[in-house]
Amino acid sequence: MSAADFYTRWAELYDHVSRSIPGIAGLRKRTAEALELELGDTVVEMGCGTGANLAYLRKEVGPEGTVIGVDFSAGVLDRAREHVEREGWENVHLVRGDAIQPPLREADAVVATFVVGMFPDPEAVVESWCEFVGPGGRVALLNAARSRRAYGPLVNLPFRAFVYASTPHKRRFDDPTGVLDERVAAGHGALERRCERTVHDDGALGLVRLTAGRVV
Numbered sequence: 001m002s003a004a005d006f007y008t009r010w011a012e013l014y015d016h017v018s019r020s021i022p023g024i025a026g027l028r029k030r031t032a033e034a035l036e037l038e039l040g041d042t043v044v045e046m047g048c049g050t051g052a053n054l055a056y057l058r059k060e061v062g063p064e065g066t067v068i069g070v071d072f073s074a075g076v077l078d079r080a081r082e083h084v085e086r087e088g089w090e091n092v093h094l095v096r097g098d099a100i101q102p103p104l105r106e107a108d109a110v111v112a113t114f115v116v117g118m119f120p121d122p123e124a125v126v127e128s129w130c131e132f133v134g135p136g137g138r139v140a141l142l143n144a145a146r147s148r149r150a151y152g153p154l155v156n157l158p159f160r161a162f163v164y165a166s167t168p169h170k171r172r173f174d175d176p177t178g179v180l181d182e183r184v185a186a187g188h189g190a191l192e193r194r195c196e197r198t199v200h201d202d203g204a205l206g207l208v209r210l211t212a213g214r215v216v
Contacts, residue, residue, distance in 0.1 A: 044110050
């Protein structure tokens with residue numbers, strides 16, 4: 001089963017989980033705010049999934065701005081489209097495409113949440129997003145990895161089980177959590193090197209990390 005088919009198959013469950021995890025709404029809100037968007041801006045979400053971030057992004061750009069969600073899975077986009085139509089958001093658009101090579105020309109900002117760990121070369125992908133928005137553009141990443149806090153061992157064990165269960169079969173490595181840690185670190189490190197005024201934050205017992213900044 002391909003990754004796109006995997007997320008299509010589990011779109012309904014994914015939609016529920018992505019919105020109901022305790023504290024996740026606050027993290028999504030903080031990520032949107034960290035972009036420092038202005039009214040009228042265009043922001044692209046790479047790997048938008050079922051659209052859990054769209055409301056927060058739309059609030060930051062206002063009704064005169066534009067929010068574009070990109071995802072490679074038809075099933076999750078269908079769920080996202082249901083939310084958009086239900087809310088009547090005319091300035092929110094959904095596009096099926098690859099976040100590595102988005103079918104778009106320009107934007108003021110890019111955001112990606114819980115996506116970087118899916119890419120074999122996250123550093124190159126984040127670099128391409130920085131090039132996409134150009135100097136002065138903003139990029140924000142929110143991703144999960146094992147907690148580095150003192151109580152990490154207590155929360156990392158169930159986190160590891162969650163990572164394994166939510167990883168498509170073709171991507172289940174011998175140590176999927178270790179691979180995730182490495183990819184998240186590489187992606188966030190690439191963003192730090194390309195940006196000034198970088199914002200750092202974490203939450204969910206240290207399992208979730210936020211990095212955002214303005215590209216130079």
